[in-house]
Amino acid sequence: MNSKGIDHSGLTFRRDYFGDLKAWQALVDLLKDTFDIDIGPLQQMGGPDSSSMPFGWFAADGRLGANLSAFAMPLVINGRTVNAASFQSGAVRPPWRGRGLYRDLTQKALAWCEEKGFETIVLYTDKPALYAPYGFHALPMHAYSGQAPVPVASGRPARTLDPSQPADLSLLQAALKRRVPVSETLAVVESTAMFLINTRLDPSVRLSFVEDSQAVIAWKMDGDRFILLDVVAQEVPTLAEIIGSLGLGPAVAEVLFRPDRLGWEGRAQTTGGSTRFMIRASDEITLDAPAMPSPMADF
Ligand SMILES: CC(C)(COP(=O)(O)OP(=O)(O)OC[C@H]1O[C@@H](n2cnc3c(N)ncnc32)[C@H](O)[C@@H]1OP(=O)(O)O)[C@@H](O)C(=O)NCCC(=O)NCCS
Known part of the structure; x- marks a missing residue:
């Protein structure tokens, strides 16, 4: 595999799979195993955001090998309502890392955002280097x-x-x-x-x-x-x-x-911690005043 190739042998690509409860459970398991968080209860709280568009590579045994989800997250930035999307639930199971799967999912999610006309994309990460090549930059949080x-x-x-x-x-x-x-x-x-x-x-x-x-x-x-x-x-x-x-x-x-x-x-x-809030917008965005999104919007 060359450095920009993808090796998805044994995996099947699916998007928009939240209607399939087994596939949803595979995402719950992936996030539990990767981040030790349980999003299972969301199903009893009205379900995931209706605009969600998950992109995933599934193994034959139903496990989710790699995932990245996008959803609409309109924001107010400097007094203006911005038609923003956000990326979340980005993870690749260890056996499938280093094969270009995450790069593939990032490109698919970016293409979907473009198709839908989102002007801005935001995400939280502790690995900003993963997203910098796609034009995301970290906004300082206060x-x-x-x-x-x-x-x-x-x-x-x-x-x-x-x-x-x-x-x-x-x-x-x-x-x-x-x-x-x-x-x-x-x-x-x-x-x-x-x-x-x-x-x-x-x-x-x-x-x-x-x-x-x-x-x-x-x-x-x-x-x-x-x-x-x-x-x-x-x-x-x-x-x-x-x-x-x-x-x-x-x-x-x-x-x-x-x-x-x-x-x-x-x-x-400034807030401590290793998590960065990153933003990708056509115009450079700087905040009028120090700020941070409420942690209740964290994802
Ligand atoms: C980070 C993670 C998603 C990478 O998945 P992956 O399938 O191995 O990544 P890919 O093989 O598609 O590599 C994509 C690119 O990211 C780079 N990359 C991989 N891991 C990286 C890391 N930890 N930090 C920075 N860059 C990384 C690769 O070098 C590659 O760069 P390239 O496109 O210039 O060649 C995976 O290791 C993982 O799930 N980690 C734990 C959860 C996590 O950190 N999720 C993302 C944070 S929001």
Whole structure:
């Protein structure tokens, strides 16, 4: 095989295979074995994003040898709605690595995005070198932290939401459908499936529903530090109202997106970790202000 060739002997290519539950399970297994994450519960939470287009090479025994999925993920970037797609679930099982399968799937996914007219593609990776040859570049990610605001007492206290309960799941799904982007600088317009599965992938995320503002708050506490991951609402309440309705009095607040709608300003700080958020766009994109997409949109 030459350096740009592909060796797919013994494998069959399939795309758009999510309607086949055995093939879906093969993807669940691939991601469990590769990343130790379980996206199986997504099937009970409304299923994968309806725009999903998975590309995979399947072995004769039904195992998925290599996969890359694309799906629509409209974003707001610098105040403008961008018709973006994202890549996720990129993995090749060890026996089939080094044969050009991932390059093949990347090219197929890029061609699909072109065909569909997506102007931008985003992805998360710990291997940016894999995507740089295709014009992706890493956007620096910044969270905000600072002194927490004085809580504003609200009418009714927030209540805990449990997405494993059907009524709470419906409420959450409806809120995700009608949400506004949580920031004008960088945020998803809608990404229901990712939000829902992320509630399972990180059980330390707490979800609360504020009746008065009909807002769903995704948050954590770390000692006296309040960490805000996302706000799903038609009108985003201020940070002081959020903390007030949760009945908290933290010393420090950390917001994992740009807090331009929260009536509070913190200091931008680069996030640690090896994961990069990469973007590929026809025009070079630089953010108007330090920002990061909410971790609830992580995929
Ligand atoms: C990374 C991974 C997807 C590569 O799959 P693969 O089928 O072996 O890749 P290919 O043989 O198609 O190689 C594609 C290109 O990527 C390069 N590449 C392979 N592994 C790489 C790595 N770890 N880092 C950077 N580049 C890599 C190859 O050199 C090749 O370059 P070329 O097109 O210039 O020849 C596979 O090793 C894997 O599943 N790893 C664990 C999960 C993972 O990291 N997924 C991707 C991150 S989002």
